[in-house]
Amino acid sequence: MIATDASGMRTVKYGEVADWVLELEVVLADGSVTTVGSKAAKSSSGYNLLELIVGSEGTLGIVTRATLELAGRPEQIRGGRAVFPTLDDATAAVSDAVTAGVDVAKIELFDAETAMLANEYSDADLPERPMVFVEFHANHGIDEEIDFCRGVFEVHDVEAFEMAEGDRMDELWRARKDITYAAEAYDPECEMGQPGDVTVPIGSYPEMIRAVKDVADEHDLFVPCFGHAGDGNLHYFVLRDSDDPDEVARAKAAYGELVERALELGGTATGEHGIGAGKRAYLEPEHGGAAVGAMRAIKDALDPNGTLNPGTVVPDE
Amino acid sequence: MIATDASGMRTVKYGEVADWVLELEVVLADGSVTTVGSKAAKSSSGYNLLELIVGSEGTLGIVTRATLELAGRPEQIRGGRAVFPTLDDATAAVSDAVTAGVDVAKIELFDAETAMLANEYSDADLPERPMVFVEFHANHGIDEEIDFCRGVFEVHDVEAFEMAEGDRMDELWRARKDITYAAEAYDPECEMGQPGDVTVPIGSYPEMIRAVKDVADEHDLFVPCFGHAGDGNLHYFVLRDSDDPDEVARAKAAYGELVERALELGGTATGEHGIGAGKRAYLEPEHGGAAVGAMRAIKDALDPNGTLNPGTVVPDE
Numbered sequence: 001m002i003a004t005d006a007s008g009m010r011t012v013k014y015g016e017v018a019d020w021v022l023e024l025e026v027v028l029a030d031g032s033v034t035t036v037g038s039k040a041a042k043s044s045s046g047y048n049l050l051e052l053i054v055g056s057e058g059t060l061g062i063v064t065r066a067t068l069e070l071a072g073r074p075e076q077i078r079g080g081r082a083v084f085p086t087l088d089d090a091t092a093a094v095s096d097a098v099t100a101g102v103d104v105a106k107i108e109l110f111d112a113e114t115a116m117l118a119n120e121y122s123d124a125d126l127p128e129r130p131m132v133f134v135e136f137h138a139n140h141g142i143d144e145e146i147d148f149c150r151g152v153f154e155v156h157d158v159e160a161f162e163m164a165e166g167d168r169m170d171e172l173w174r175a176r177k178d179i180t181y182a183a184e185a186y187d188p189e190c191e192m193g194q195p196g197d198v199t200v201p202i203g204s205y206p207e208m209i210r211a212v213k214d215v216a217d218e219h220d221l222f223v224p225c226f227g228h229a230g231d232g233n234l235h236y237f238v239l240r241d242s243d244d245p246d247e248v249a250r251a252k253a254a255y256g257e258l259v260e261r262a263l264e265l266g267g268t269a270t271g272e273h274g275i276g277a278g279k280r281a282y283l284e285p286e287h288g289g290a291a292v293g294a295m296r297a298i299k300d301a302l303d304p305n306g307t308l309n310p311g312t313v314v315p316d317e
Numbered sequence: 318m319i320a321t322d323a324s325g326m327r328t329v330k331y332g333e334v335a336d337w338v339l340e341l342e343v344v345l346a347d348g349s350v351t352t353v354g355s356k357a358a359k360s361s362s363g364y365n366l367l368e369l370i371v372g373s374e375g376t377l378g379i380v381t382r383a384t385l386e387l388a389g390r391p392e393q394i395r396g397g398r399a400v401f402p403t404l405d406d407a408t409a410a411v412s413d414a415v416t417a418g419v420d421v422a423k424i425e426l427f428d429a430e431t432a433m434l435a436n437e438y439s440d441a442d443l444p445e446r447p448m449v450f451v452e453f454h455a456n457h458g459i460d461e462e463i464d465f466c467r468g469v470f471e472v473h474d475v476e477a478f479e480m481a482e483g484d485r486m487d488e489l490w491r492a493r494k495d496i497t498y499a500a501e502a503y504d505p506e507c508e509m510g511q512p513g514d515v516t517v518p519i520g521s522y523p524e525m526i527r528a529v530k531d532v533a534d535e536h537d538l539f540v541p542c543f544g545h546a547g548d549g550n551l552h553y554f555v556l557r558d559s560d561d562p563d564e565v566a567r568a569k570a571a572y573g574e575l576v577e578r579a580l581e582l583g584g585t586a587t588g589e590h591g592i593g594a595g596k597r598a599y600l601e602p603e604h605g606g607a608a609v610g611a612m613r614a615i616k617d618a619l620d621p622n623g624t625l626n627p628g629t630v631v632p633d634e
Contacts, residue, residue, distance in 0.1 A: 005361050016359050018368075019336075023583075034607035039583035040516040041548045042333050044322050044372055044591045046600050046630060047612045051335075051368035055361055072418040101389040101456070139418070139465075141458035148456075199357040231358045266340075266356035274361045283363050290351035294619060295364045301618035302611060313363060 002063055004274035005055030012098065012230030013105040013137065014071065016272075018054045025065035026053055029303040039067060052298070057274050058309040060302045076142040079106065079135030080163040080172040082153050083127050087111055087213070090130035091206035093156035094229040098202050102149045105137040107230035108176055109209070114224040118175035121182035126175055129159070132229065133176045135169075179226060183237050193251050194278055196225075196236040198262035199271030205232050211261045212236055219250040233271035260285070280315040319380055321591035322372030329415065329547030330422040330454065331388065333589070335371045342382035343370055346620040356384060369615070374591050375626040377619045393459040396423065396452030397480040397489040399470050400444050404428055404530070407447035408523035410473035411546040415519050419466045422454040424547035425493055426526070431541040435492035438499030443492055446476070449546065450493045452486075496543060500554050510568050511595055513542075513553040515579035516588030522549050528578045529553055536567040550588035577602070597632045 002024070007016040014020075023037040026049075037043070037050035053061055084090035094107055110118070110133070115126040134149060136142050150161050164172060175182075183192055200208045209225065212234070216223035227234035236258070238251040259269045259282050269275075269282035284292045295314050299306075319341070324333040331337075340354040354360070354367035370378055401407035411424055427435070427450070432443040451466060453459050467478050481489060492499075500509055517525045526542065529551070533540035544551035553575070555568040576586045576599050586592075586599035601609045612631050616623075 005365070007359055007361075011359060018365075028607060028611065032607040032610075034605055034611070036604070036608055038585045038603070039518040040550075040585045040588065041519065042324055042328060042516060042550065042588050043585035044324075044514075044587045044589050045585045045596075045603055046592055046609070047377070047615060048322070048335075048365075048368045048372055049604075049608055049611060051365045055365055060364070103456075139420075140461040144457040197361075199359060201356040202358065233357075233359065268355045268357045268360035268362045270361045271357065271359050272361050275363055279362075286355070286362055287353070287366075288351055290345060290349040291353055291366060292363070293349075294345065294351070294366060297618040298364060298369075298615055301614040 002054055002066060003057050004272065007228070007231070007233075007272040009106040009108060009228055011228060011272075012107055013103065018051055020069045021050065021054055021066060022069055023067040024050060024053055024063050026061035026063055028061050029305065029308055033064070037067075055274070057276065057313050059299060059313045060308065062308070074137035075139045077135065077137055077169070078142050078146065078163050078165045079133070079169045081131055081133050081160070082158050083129050083131045083160040085129070085157055085159055087130040087209060088206055089156040089158075090132055091209045091229070093153045093158065094132055095202050095205050096155065097149055097152045098230050100152055102152060103136070103138070103145050104134050104149065104230060106133065106135040108133040108226065109229040109234070110176070110179075110226050111209070111213075111224060113222065114179060114226045115175070117182045117186050117224055118179060121178060121185055122175070124175040127160070133173055134163075135173070183224065183239070187239065189241050190239045191242050192237040193240055194255060195273070196234065196255065196258055197270045197273045198259055198267055199231060199233040200262050200265045200267035202230070202232045204265040204267070205229060205234075208232075208234060208262060208265060208267070212258060215254050215257050215261075219254045221247070221250055221254055223254065228271070231271060232267065275313045277312050280313065283313070283315055319371055319383060320374050321589065324545070324548070324550075324589040326423040326425060326545055328545060328589075329424055330420065335368055337386045338367065338371055338383060339386055340384040341367060341370055341380050343378040343380055345378050346622065346625055350381070354384075372591070374593065374630050376616060376630050377625065379625070391454035392456045394452065394454055394486070395459055395463065395480050395482045396450070396486045398477070399449045399451065399475050400477040401447045401449065402474050402476055404447040404526060405523055406473040406475075407449055408526045408546070410470045410475065411449055412519050412522050413472065414466055414469045415547050417469055419469060420453070420455070420462050421451050421466065421547060423450065423452040425450040425543065426546040426551070427493070427543045428526070428530075428541060430539070431496060431543045432492070434499045434503050434541055435496060438495060438502050439492070441492040444477070450490055451480075452490070500541065500556070504556065506558050507556040508559050509554040510557055511572060512590070513551065513572065513575055514587045514590045515576055515584055516548060516550040517579050517582045517584035519547070519549045521582040521584070522546060522551075525549075525551060525579060525582060525584070529575060532571045532574050532578075536571045538564070538567055538571055540571065545588070548588060549584065592630045594629050597630065600630070600632055
């Protein structure tokens with residue numbers, strides 16, 4: 001999680017992994033062991049090596065110890081699901097809720113196709129409509145926050161809005177938690193391919209989701225789409241038959257087009273999974289030649305022999 | 318503010334400048350212009366050049382445009398002052414409030430000497446006792462949060478706890494806002510010297526404040542101390558007569574001893590003001606030779622001719 005600066009469902013409220021890392025012990029390429037960051041809550045001392053190591057996927061140093069901040073458990077936890085007539089209503093509701101400052105701890109989108117997948121997998125019995133899962137954390141006043149959220153959702157014609165706590169909340173959320181298994185189980189002939197991880201400014205989220213649907217239609221592909229909507233992060237699987245070279249090629253083209261669209265909207269190729277080996281081709285389109293040149297200069301300076309996780313993150317010259 | 322990753326009174330709730338910077342346009346040493354970061358709320362794409370540029374004090378590139386996140390204005394703002402019998406009570410109250418999760422927007426400490434300075438400067442009429450200024454921001458439920466804070470402060474024998482809004486709140490806070498002017502005006506014979514900016518883990522804040530008082534006594538110096546207590550950041554002025562070489566020497570020694578103490582406690586030499594030219598000697602004691610070596614390698618890689626803000630941040634080899 002430190003290596004990719006991972007994030008997830010709670011990021012909309014609590015931030016990314018980097019926001020919780022205070023100090024790291026790191027083995028550098030020359031074998032020296034150093035500490036980056038400090039145990040203080042903030043620092044303006046020297047270059048931010050801490051944030052450089054976090055998310056560098058083991059290419060600049062190896063993390064051998066980490067000091068993390070902790071947060072208390074909230075006194076109140078409540079959550080549930082909201083169903084919308086159209087996907088545009090659902091994405092606009094999420095975008096408005098986040099920009100209006102509704103204090104959600106999680107806010108997740110399902111398109112109708114994803115709801116259908118979930119129903120196939122279990123007895124979730126979801127309406128096969130676009131929906132938004134939300135969860136709230138507070139020490140007091142959770143009802144006011146839920147009412148604020150409901151008010152924003154009502155502007156976007158929300159059809160059902162059920163919030164609960166405890167077991168009933170878990171039940172309402174179960175389909176979201178199972179979605180990766182549901183997608184894997186859906187069609188034994190199909191594989192999921194590389195999962196999409198683009199992230200766009202929250203105001204462009206509705207447009208990005210429409211782009212996924214348009215690109216899927218254009219290439220005649222089945223692309224269920226869901227994700228950490230509150231961050232502008234979306235995930236999609238291009239379900240494809242690996243024995244069908246034409247479908248594999250169309251899936252690959254669709255994947256690339258969606259990354260391009262996200263970059264046009266001011267976003268990023270990867271919100272939380274990292275570049276690894278598979279997304280190196282997108283680094284320069286996203287950051288430009290000068291920035292990738294700076295990344296390469298840093299890599300060469302800190303790992304001159306290229307021994308640390310070679311073949312990942314920074315593309316070869 | 319971007320160059321030093323500045324912070325301040327509201328950091329305890331809202332974070333540092335880096336937490337609000339999404340994207341920067343930067344001119345690199347070779348004259349190329351690049352964009353680092355993106356407009357998305359999060360990213361795991363490549364090395365975090367954004368956080369490397371923020372706080373690099375113009376030594377790695379020149380920022381020519383910035384895209385920042387915005388937050389809404391809170392619906393409720395309330396604040397005031399709490400007075401404590403001893404400095405230990407005041408610092409323990411701050412440390413406990415923050416670690417217990419009291420949602421303060423500002424929480425600032427004055428020692429009795431600082432209260433005295435403030436009284437000399439204006440008709441603030443403060444009790445010359447240790448005190449804590451607090452401010453709360455919320456959209457609802459601000460009374461519950463203030464009660465939570467009062468409860469924690471009562472454990473530490475708080476003697477007075479007055480909260481208000483609007484003009485009365487501003488009045489209660491005025492001495493804190495004037496403190497730099499008050500210190501400058503206090504004794505026309507004295508100068509303030511380099512202001513202390515150490516930051517320690519919040520659990521060590523009481524110990525760090527005691528160290529300031531002990532070091533001041535040891536060197537027979539007048540060192541009023543105050544600061545952004547909620548982050549573990551403290552400021553202190555060593556008031557000294559510039560024409561008295563012995564006092565200047567003692568002030569310098571005291572400054573260095575306090576940085577050493579902060580580093581022993583796991584903290585940093587500078588919480589928000591940066592290294593600049595004046596604190597370069599503390600970079601290696603804080604980060605160690607290997608980390609400073611990595612910083613120097615990055616500097617050499619991105620600015621091989623040393624044209625960007627020379628003589629600052631990274632010490633000469």
